[in-house]
């Protein structure tokens with residue numbers, strides 16, 4: 001027996017479930033097929049659990065520095081099982097929230113693995129979807145539109161098997177029952193650095209081994225340099241320009257050792273655990289794509305600017321199409337895809353206006369071109385910078401490392417990019433995002449009254465600094 005829907009969404013992650021809600025708002029009859037848990041990577045293995053652990057790590061580290069605030073605390077301890085159960089409780093609450101929203105939107109949630117049967121005899125449009133439920137039954141869904149939102153999984157290195165005991169990805173690391181004394185992190189990108197900061201705050205000895213010549217190689221150079229400096233100050237060891245030799249890994253006496261080619265020859269690194277964080281791989285396998293015209297290139301599904309695949313009634317969004325693999329990107333793409341299906345006018349997403357964040361101590365956030373990107377693109381660049389060092393609110397917080405950097409076009413005064421490292425900058429970047437969307441100039445940001453004392457004053461000062469008019473520097 002088959003069921004008909006206006007839209008079937010394959011994958012109930014951030015992209016998929018948000019798209020389903022928008023479709024239901026637009027009056028569509030919607031089903032979401034999810035093989036595991038609604039909420040996907042972000043809720044169960046990504047954004048939320050990692051931030052919950054980071055918060056516990058931050059509280060632990062702050063308590064240990066209590067003296068700095070005139071707070072005396074004795075016998076500061078860590079109950080890691082409580083840390084984990086707090087994290088699980090937050091995930092659980094949000095998971096229930098998604099099911100509530102599905103119910104409220106009259107959205108059918110089907111548990112099982114979905115596969116496209118091709119533009120088929122069942123439907124002249126999106127084709128049919130066969131769902132294999134956990135009990136082994138088969139269900140056939142016939143949608144008018146199909147949205148592929150199957151997400152991604154951790155990339156691994158050939159020769160370096162994830163055994164979950166010595167070698168892990170972020171998936172296994174999130175489930176650790178006990179903290180190890182030491183960890184080697186292979187990969188100094190967004191996830192690697194987040195874990196480095198968190199584990200170090202929990203008291204774990206951390207070594208980051210990165211292939212590029214700097215950690216966070218896609219960030220503004222000054223910002224990645226500042227992050228490296230601050231992490232090293234916290235005794236995190238950072239090795240850059242190091243090519244890990246995956247096949248050299250071995251375990252002995254409760255420790256794992258791996259070698260890497262570095263500028264000073266082949267070096268060995270030993271720790272209790274090894275965390276592989278070398279990027280993400282899109283989930284494109286076993287989806288039945290071969291029965292369609294849909295193209296997979298460089299491991300991701302090819303789509304146009306409205307997220308249509310080569311089969312115009314089948315759309316794809318989120319991590320499975322590559323690009324910026326972020327939760328807020330997946331959800332926005334999902335909304336645009338569904339609005340396009342509904343025939344609404346859709347403005348294609350300008351990825352240059354998407355804020356990107358890195359969590360840890362301190363935080364990093366940016367939107368738009370970095371200084372180097374702007375120069376490479378031929379802009380005549382002017383830069384305004386303001387440090388958190390003298391800022392009242394940063395001093396009050398006791399966290400005044402970092403700065404805000406504004407990149408502007410010297411000819412037109414256009415705002416090209418805003419990049420920040422410092423306390424709570426992930427909560428401040430939306431102002432810069434709005435400025436980009438509204439095409440504001442640094443002058444306009446500088447004229448916007450920022451309340452005192454706030455951390456956001458650093459944005460105003462950096463904007464004024466673009467034309468040499470910062471007040472407090």
Ligand code: FAD
Pocket residue numbers: 010011012013014015016033034035036037038039040041042043045046047048050112113114115149150151152170191283286287317318319320325326327328329330359
């Ligand atoms: P996913 O969330 O991966 O969801 C895909 C869903 O599809 C999954 O639930 C999967 O089970 C299901 N599925 C797959 N195949 C099938 C099938 N055939 N049938 C049925 N169901 C299927 N992003 C941020 O913006 N901020 C952060 O702070 C952040 N932190 C992160 C931290 C970590 C450790 C990780 C790993 C990622 C983080 N991300 C963060 C990235 C973010 O999690 C992803 O970009 C986001 O989850 C992508 O959403 P999605 O809907 O495309 O895919």
